[in-house]
Amino acid sequence: MPHQLTIRYDDAMAREIEELARKERISRNQAAVRLLRKGAGLEELDQAPDAIGDTLDWFIGSWTDEQARELDDAIADFEMVD
Secondary structure, rough: OOOOOOOOOHHHHHHHHHHHHHHOOHHHHHHHHHHHHOOOOOOOOOOOOOOOOOOOOOOOOOHHHHHHHHHHHHHHHHHHHO
């Protein structure tokens, strides 16, 4: 049975909730619950039991366009076939 809780949180937490909601295309409530579950060390309800994990999820999509271009430039030589 779902429970309801009213909490106060700071601007940094608001940004995290908004960012997760935007990236995952979920409601702010769902994002807040997901962050609470993660902070409590509880497994995601919809996570497959054989899932490797989400340790690098913070990294995905975090590069700027400039950083991506720099990487592309650095590895361009490896894209050529001899």
